[in-house]
Amino acid sequence: MRAGVIAAAVGLCVACERPIGQGPTGRLAGVRVVDLIPVSLSGETWQDAEPFLALYASNPKLMAASAFTPNPGGSASATAPIFVSDDGGDSWTLRNTLPSQSMTADITHAVGGNPPVLYAGIMKVPGFPLNELKASDFFSPATMTLQAFRADIDQPFVRTTQVGSADRVYVGLNDFDAPDGRTATVDISLDGGATYASRRIETRGTAGQNGPSIRPAVAPDHTVYVAYFGWRSNAGADVTSDVVVVRDDSGATGATPFRDLVDPSDSLPGRLVATHVTIPWSNAPTLGQERIGSTLAIAVDPLHSDNVYLAWADRVGTGDIYTVHVRRSTDRGATWSGDLRTLTNATDASLAVATNGTTGLLYQQVTGSAPTSRWVTRLEQSRDGFATHQDVILATVPATTPSFQFLPYIGDYNCLLTRGSQFLGIFSANNTPDSANFPQGVVYQRRVDFATHRLLDGSGAPVAVSIDPFFFSLPVLP
Amino acid sequence: MYTRSAILLALALALPGAGGVAQMSRTALVKQSDIIFIGTVTQLGAVAVPEVPASARTVVVRVDQVLEKPAAVALATGDSVTVQTLRPGSLKPGTQATFYTTGWVFGRGVAVREVGHEPGRSPVVAAAQQEAVSRARLEVNDADLKAHIQRAAMVVAGRVEQVRPAELTPPAPARPKRITEHDPDWQDAIIQVEDGIKGAQVGEKVVVRFPGSSDVAWVGIPKFAVGQEGTFLLHKDSTTGSPHAMVAGQSVQAYTALHKVDVLSKQDATRVRALIRKP
Numbered sequence: 070m071r072a073g074v075i076a077a078a079v080g081l082c083v084a085c086e087r088p089i090g091q092g093p094t095g096r097l098a099g100v101r102v103v104d105l106i107p108v109s110l111s112g113e114t115w116q117d118a119e120p121f122l123a124l125y126a127s128n129p130k131l132m133a134a135s136a137f138t139p140n141p142g143g144s145a146s147a148t149a150p151i152f153v154s155d156d157g158g159d160s161w162t163l164r165n166t167l168p169s170q171s172m173t174a175d176i177t178h179a180v181g182g183n184p185p186v187l188y189a190g191i192m193k194v195p196g197f198p199l200n201e202l203k204a205s206d207f208f209s210p211a212t213m214t215l216q217a218f219r220a221d222i223d224q225p226f227v228r229t230t231q232v233g234s235a236d237r238v239y240v241g242l243n244d245f246d247a248p249d250g251r252t253a254t255v256d257i258s259l260d261g262g263a264t265y266a267s268r269r270i271e272t273r274g275t276a277g278q279n280g281p282s283i284r285p286a287v288a289p290d291h292t293v294y295v296a297y298f299g300w301r302s303n304a305g306a307d308v309t310s311d312v313v314v315v316r317d318d319s320g321a322t323g324a325t326p327f328r329d330l331v332d333p334s335d336s337l338p339g340r341l342v343a344t345h346v347t348i349p350w351s352n353a354p355t356l357g358q359e360r361i362g363s364t365l366a367i368a369v370d371p372l373h374s375d376n377v378y379l380a381w382a383d384r385v386g387t388g389d390i391y392t393v394h395v396r397r398s399t400d401r402g403a404t405w406s407g408d409l410r411t412l413t414n415a416t417d418a419s420l421a422v423a424t425n426g427t428t429g430l431l432y433q434q435v436t437g438s439a440p441t442s443r444w445v446t447r448l449e450q451s452r453d454g455f456a457t458h459q460d461v462i463l464a465t466v467p468a469t470t471p472s473f474q475f476l477p478y479i480g481d482y483n484c485l486l487t488r489g490s491q492f493l494g495i496f497s498a499n500n501t502p503d504s505a506n507f508p509q510g511v512v513y514q515r516r517v518d519f520a521t522h523r524l525l526d527g528s529g530a531p532v533a534v535s536i537d538p539f540f541f542s543l544p545v546l547p
Numbered sequence: 548m549y550t551r552s553a554i555l556l557a558l559a560l561a562l563p564g565a566g567g568v569a570q571m572s573r574t575a576l577v578k579q580s581d582i583i584f585i586g587t588v589t590q591l592g593a594v595a596v597p598e599v600p601a602s603a604r605t606v607v608v609r610v611d612q613v614l615e616k617p618a619a620v621a622l623a624t625g626d627s628v629t630v631q632t633l634r635p636g637s638l639k640p641g642t643q644a645t646f647y648t649t650g651w652v653f654g655r656g657v658a659v660r661e662v663g664h665e666p667g668r669s670p671v672v673a674a675a676q677q678e679a680v681s682r683a684r685l686e687v688n689d690a691d692l693k694a695h696i697q698r699a700a701m702v703v704a705g706r707v708e709q710v711r712p713a714e715l716t717p718p719a720p721a722r723p724k725r726i727t728e729h730d731p732d733w734q735d736a737i738i739q740v741e742d743g744i745k746g747a748q749v750g751e752k753v754v755v756r757f758p759g760s761s762d763v764a765w766v767g768i769p770k771f772a773v774g775q776e777g778t779f780l781l782h783k784d785s786t787t788g789s790p791h792a793m794v795a796g797q798s799v800q801a802y803t804a805l806h807k808v809d810v811l812s813k814q815d816a817t818r819v820r821a822l823i824r825k826p
Contacts, residue, residue: 109653113619118763137763141617142581142650144767144807155598162598162654174729174764197729197764208600210631210651210660223727245725277723303726352728352762360728475766481728514655516621527621 097461100509100543104500105134105152105161111516112526113535115139116473119480120495120538123178124488125185130157133180133187133207134495136538137475138163139172146171149194151178153207158493158540160514166204168212170194175224181238181261182231188262189213190225190240199225201240203262216262221245222254224363224481228285230320236261237320241283241295244269253279253297257321270295270315270327272337276303280310280348282365282482288374291320294402295327296367296379298348299339308350312343312381314367314402330402342396342405346383349391352476357435357444357468359478361391361416366482368420368428375401378428380418385411393418393432397454409455419485421492423545427452429492431485435468442468444479446496450546463541466499466506471534479536493542500524500537511539574690576647576663577683583615584608585673586628588642595627596656603635608646612673614680620650622657629658643667645676693822695808696745699780702823703753704742704816707775711735713756713801715789729765731758735792735801736771738779742816745823754792754801756784769810778816780809 105120106113117136125131132154140146141163149167154160167173167189174192181188189202199222202213223243230237237259244254244267251271258265271279280298287293299311315338316330317323328338349355350362364382375398382393395410395418412418415434422428430449435442445465451458485494499506502517502524515537516525524532577583586608594601610626622628631651632638644666648659667676696702713733733756740751747753758765781802784790792801804810811819 107654109621109657110619111621475763476761
């Protein structure tokens with residue numbers, strides 16, 4: 070191809086593990102950061118926000134990714150795209166296989182067992198109904214198969230596991246048709262998506278509904294945790310909420326699942342990890358052009374399901390806009406630590422626990438003040454519950470450019486996963502090809518000129534800066 | 548124009564390798580396509596990029612001239628494109644044709660799905676083909692706009708005098724309002740009609756309901772601002788569940804304009820009138 074693929078050098082030196090508060094120096098060996106936009110879409114200027122990633126356990130070369138990326142064919146296109154990689158994330162292609170007009174209004178996905186099946190939960194355009202989809206072969210040109218659908222939901226969040234020869238699919242979602250305002254719901258399929266059952270997980274009174282983010286985490290021993298916001302009162306701009314974790318010890322296979330973790334204060338299912346926190350609900354540019362109000366993540370240790378990590382964001386009230394908190398339980402959610410990490414003006418927290426117990430925390434934080442403020446994307450790793458951690462800056466980019474096209478600006482969530490000795494994830498950021506913005510190096514597939522910090526289209530003409538999705542991987546701390 | 552297209556189509560069908568045209572007119576081909584180019588088949592059962600599996604239906608085509616493509620797509624003369632043909636054996640190496648396609652896979656190169664093809668004749672005709680495709684695109688756009696006009700309950704040229712939050716009155720039993728980042732945040736734009744093109748009178752005030760939300764679910768949906776002038780294709784509100792609004796103390800029909808074609812420039816009023824008159 071004519072395109073000039075410019076690769077930054079892979080890091081040469083190893084960053085040391087550092088205590089909280091110290092910044093990273095140099096590059097970490099083995100880190101990859103890759104812009105997903107392929108060279109054949111070098112003229113692309115869309116706001117490719119809210120990225121997500123799925124890994125194929127049976128084949129480390131295969132990955133699927135998504136973002137609010139439209140079908141290049143335009144707004145009338147009958148399908149929306151996903152990104153796929155067959156070389157472990159070094160290169161990506163865009164394929165129009167989602168049954169949604171040009172783009173989705175929400176999408177997450179995960180891969181089942183063997184043979185690997187990609188499951189996706191989307192809010193379809195137009196109308197925004199939930200579509201629960203599957204693809205046995207994501208390289209196939211065929212549109213993903215619709216397995217279930219219904220209206221009036223928000224933020225479908227897909228997780229999977231395999232039991233025997235059957236895939237189990239867990240789709241956390243906010244179901245506005247749930248009775249009594251207890252909208253926190255998990256759609257559960259025990260048969261590879263052939264059938265789904267909607268299970269309500271809120272047992273307390275709400276302010277008419279729960280928050281939009283309902284996040285499952287599944288351990289190989291069939292322990293399933295789900296984190297959600299128990300909205301208790303709503304004052305308009307601020308919601309008073311509990312941060313709740315439920316647990317099911319048998320894969321949520323029963324008729325009334327998620328009753329295995331009870332709070333001592335009221336003996337109801339769902340441990341109250343934090344109570345009466347203030348969630349600033351702002352559906353407008355508020356933090357570095359991003360909206361805020363639904364940051365929530367949970368991850369379970371794959372080999373020791375007693376260990377579970379939780380991250381959420383609220384407003385502390387000390388002059389912060391939005392603050393991420395990270396906590397841990399080592400007794401299956403019965404008791405929780407205080408804040409292991411408290412990150413001011415941050416969002417898009419995502420957690421993963423490697424098989425050796427090392428915990429990864431991905432987040433995006435606004436530093437400085439406009440007009441020179443920056444979105445800084447960091448991956449922290451810790452082997453000791455964040456008493457100490459390694460801090461790697463994956464990207465530090467202007468927060469005031471480009472101007473937002475819509476919300477979310479970079480995403481209501483991003484994604485961090487782990488496989489073997491690697492953390493792998495995806496985030497969205499300003500795509501200016503400037504090595505200073507990517508301290509660990511970066512590889513662009515699309516045409517760029519690092520010398521002039523310009524994006525180029527197929528003919529070599531300059532292209533406006535926009536938001537792109539970036540895949541990354543880095544070694545797990547041993 | 549239609550007759551001429553039919554003649555061209557008949558000629559095309561008579562030529563070898565014209566199978567891809569099938570029964571579709573050029574206008575129909577253009578309507579279904581987003582990447583159109585003149586190219587020469589170089590390989591059968593092959594692919595130009597590794598991301599696409601070769602099959603009996605895939606051919607490699609060298610691009611001779613790009614006629615239409617989305618701005619984001621990098622595609623130029625001399626590039627090799629993988630084409631998934633409508634059926635195996637419909638093309639031969641060396642065949643030059645105009646390919647009407649949709650994007651399939653975008654990676655190190657472009658792979659497209661064939662909607663149809665017309666055989667080329669010589670490089671001289673390439674310019675004519677460019678003109679023909681452009682003309683067909685105009686016909687498609689005009690037909691699309693005419694269909695929108697016909698579906699519209701009202702077409703007006705006017706000026707937005709006021710924008711205010713919509714006061715929706717859902718039918719009983721009232722469903723609790725849900726808080727979601729995808730909330731449309733319905734707004735009412737009050738438009739003073741300056742030219743009642745269809746179903747409205749000059750001086751009338753019309754309420755147009757639109758999503759004020761910046762959420763991704765509503766991206767691309769027309770928004771209105773005070774002072775905005777234009778030609779507006781308005782549809783009775785069947786979206787919000789509250790199809791009436793109050794103007795000067797009176798309940799009136801509320802309208803929507805949710806498609807990008809529904810909001811045109813003020814100067815487009817002339818084009819709209821012409822399309823209304825066109826049989």
